[in-house]
Amino acid sequence: xxxxxxxxxxxxxxxxxxxxxxxxxxxxxxxxxxxxxxxxxxxxxxxxxxxxxxxxxxxxxxxxxxxxxxxxxxxxxxxxxxxxxxxxxxxxxxxxxxxxxxxxxxxxxxxxxxxxxxxxxxxxxxxxxxxxxxxxxxxxxxxxxxxxxxxxxxxxxxxxxxxxxxxxxxxxxxxxxxxxxxxxxxxxxxxxxxxxxxxxxxxxxxxxxxxxxxxxxxxxxxxxxxxxxxxxxxxxxxxxxxxxxxxxxxxxxxxxxxxxxxxxxxxxxxxxxxxxxxxxxxxxxxxxxxxxxxxxxxxxxxxxxxxxxxxxxxxxxxxxxxxxxxxxxxxxxxxxxxxxxx
Amino acid sequence: xxxxxxxxxxxxxxxxxxxxxxxxxxxxxxxxxxxxxxxxxxxxxxxxxxxxxxxxxxxxxxxxxxxxxxxxxxxxxxxxxxxxxxxxxxxxxxxxxxxxxxxxxxxxxxxxxxxxxxxxxxxxxxxxxxxxxxxxxxxxxxxxxxxxxxxxxxxxxxxxxxxxxxxxxxxxxxxxxxxxxxxxxxxxxxxxxxxxxxxxxxxxxxxxxxxxxxxxxxxxxxxxxxxxxxxxxxxxxxxxxxxxxxxxxxxxxxxxxxxx
Numbered sequence: 001x002x003x004x005x006x007x008x009x010x011x012x013x014x015x016x017x018x019x020x021x022x023x024x025x026x027x028x029x030x031x032x033x034x035x036x037x038x039x040x041x042x043x044x045x046x047x048x049x050x051x052x053x054x055x056x057x058x059x060x061x062x063x064x065x066x067x068x069x070x071x072x073x074x075x076x077x078x079x080x081x082x083x084x085x086x087x088x089x090x091x092x093x094x095x096x097x098x099x100x101x102x103x104x105x106x107x108x109x110x111x112x113x114x115x116x117x118x119x120x121x122x123x124x125x126x127x128x129x130x131x132x133x134x135x136x137x138x139x140x141x142x143x144x145x146x147x148x149x150x151x152x153x154x155x156x157x158x159x160x161x162x163x164x165x166x167x168x169x170x171x172x173x174x175x176x177x178x179x180x181x182x183x184x185x186x187x188x189x190x191x192x193x194x195x196x197x198x199x200x201x202x203x204x205x206x207x208x209x210x211x212x213x214x215x216x217x218x219x220x221x222x223x224x225x226x227x228x229x230x231x232x233x234x235x236x237x238x239x240x241x242x243x244x245x246x247x248x249x250x251x252x253x254x255x256x257x258x259x260x261x262x263x264x265x266x267x268x269x270x271x272x273x274x275x276x277x278x279x280x281x282x283x284x285x286x287x288x289x290x291x292x293x294x295x296x297x298x299x300x301x302x303x304x305x306x307x308x309x310x311x312x313x314x315x316x317x318x319x320x321x322x323x324x325x326x327x328x329x330x331x332x333x334x335x336x337x338x339x340x341x342x
Numbered sequence: 343x344x345x346x347x348x349x350x351x352x353x354x355x356x357x358x359x360x361x362x363x364x365x366x367x368x369x370x371x372x373x374x375x376x377x378x379x380x381x382x383x384x385x386x387x388x389x390x391x392x393x394x395x396x397x398x399x400x401x402x403x404x405x406x407x408x409x410x411x412x413x414x415x416x417x418x419x420x421x422x423x424x425x426x427x428x429x430x431x432x433x434x435x436x437x438x439x440x441x442x443x444x445x446x447x448x449x450x451x452x453x454x455x456x457x458x459x460x461x462x463x464x465x466x467x468x469x470x471x472x473x474x475x476x477x478x479x480x481x482x483x484x485x486x487x488x489x490x491x492x493x494x495x496x497x498x499x500x501x502x503x504x505x506x507x508x509x510x511x512x513x514x515x516x517x518x519x520x521x522x523x524x525x526x527x528x529x530x531x532x533x534x535x536x537x538x539x540x541x542x543x544x545x546x547x548x549x550x551x552x553x554x555x556x557x558x559x560x561x562x563x564x565x566x567x568x569x570x571x572x573x574x575x576x577x578x579x580x581x582x583x584x585x586x587x588x589x590x591x592x593x594x595x596x597x598x599x600x601x602x
Contacts, residue, residue, distance in 0.1 A: 053560075069468075071473050205572070206571055209573035209574050
């Protein structure tokens with residue numbers, strides 16, 4: 001071996017050891033779902049480095065995770081994605097002995113219908129889908145039918161999410177958001193296509209700035225987005241839980257089966273379950289947490305915010321999303337393509 | 343002097359040219375103007391460099407810029423080497439099939455290339471126990487950069503007199519020596535121009551990169567797109583202005599070299 005080869009070998013091994021030192025955790029979460037110091041605090045306490053990536057929709061997350069070799073350790077799917085992800089073998093079972101803070105969860109979320117034993121997921125944040133609107137709109141929207149109002153033509157947006165749009169249309173028709181009936185779904189598609197000429201765009205959380213700026217008068221929005229928008233312009237905006245009923249969602253934290261740092265991932269989940277950590281996240285992001293102990297630590301103006309924490313009577317009208325059987329999922333996908341391309 | 347155009351036609355031509363340039367550059371100009379705007383919204387409220395300061399403080403942005411530069415440098419070096427040799431070979435013995443298949447990678451929609459590369463990588467990684475990362479992005483960028491390099495270098499080679507190389511061989515040079523001492527210096531401007539083109543194209547790429555990038559290898563276009571999806575943010579204006587100015591300078595230099 002000559003001197004050149006030796007020097008290159010030394011350089012290579014030193015670079016390799018520098019990269020291999022220190023544990024790493026790759027967390028993939030929704031955007032605007034964490035406080036600015038949460039990751040830094042966890043890094044300091046656990047000594048690991050965290051790579052924190054964000055996404056805007058479940059589908060975007062699933063597209064990356066589905067290969068089973070995406071590099072992510074922890075993801076935050078919504079409740080209707082947990083079943084399919086579990087069936088696809090993408091999730092790792094949780095070990096409760098590594099999650100001592102689990103009893104900080106709100107009693108309503110300790111046995112959720114999509115994962116009663118919390119074997120695969122731990123509820124993180126929850127919310128509803130309703131109508132975010134300008135107070136200048138008269139009469140104030142109180143039902144889904146208001147988003148089909150000709151007077152608001154060109155200033156309405158819907159969520160860019162097939163399940164949410166179908167949910168709104170089905171509720172407008174008086175049906176369940178989880179309907180698998182082909183006749184109902186085709187009628188819902190007809191409603192959505194009838195609404196398309198009135199729409200400005202299909203937008204998710206990015207509609208917030210447009211509503212605050214006044215470009216959009218009424219939007220189908222998640223309560224989280226609405227809460228953030230109303231905080232930015234409290235005297236101009238309001239949120240309505242439609243009287244025909246509405247969808248509820250909960251985002252849970254899960255560990256991917258491909259992860260090789262399962263114990264560190266559990267430490268992360270346990271960290272998030274700490275009441276003061278969950279409370280600081282809620283204060284920063286204005287979301288509704290599933291952590292009951294944290295709710296007591298919240299400032300009154302968030303705890304009593306009816307958009308984020310509606311009354312039990314309002315919650316009665318809400319319906320959780322359920323994963324669709326494959327036949328109706330295929331039909332929904334096909335109808336969604338027809339809606340988007342019409 | 344009679345140029346064959348009436349005065350009216352010349353005015354019309356000037357107006358048309360001005361309109362075309364305005365259509366191309368007005369959006370970029372507005373972007374740049376609002377990048378020095380003190381206010382967060384598109385309402386002018388005085389000069390301020392705060393968005394450039396915010397851009398420099400954004401760790402994500404800086405890391406992705408570093409990633410973009412590393413990937414672009416690696417793929418440019420490889421693509422220039424491979425592409426120059428490929429162009430030389432195609433010049434010596436032209437083959438419609440070979441050059442056609444090379445240009446195919448330029449014509450294929452990026453999403454198709456991206457998805458096929460992703461499927462290939464995931465299949466290969468089952469046996470190689472690897473993950474997506476910088477290496478996969480560099481390889482993906484190679485797949486279209488090589489075609490660009492071949493295009494540019496082949497064009498220059500077609501103006502090269504083959505007898506010069508033969509004369510060098512007659513005078514006792516080896517084939518490698520003749521290539522190194524005669525052909526390569528002649529090609530140097532084209533190779534430099536091709537390298538700059540490959541660099542620009544690699545920094546620029548979004549669709550293919552977003553599909554094959556791993557957890558740690560996010561590039562600048564990916565971060566810009568993620569920021570844009572979350573709403574109006576003048577930091578985007580600042581980043582875009584810097585990118586446009588830098589890439590514009592690169593393209594100008596590339597064109598000057600190609601024409602020389």
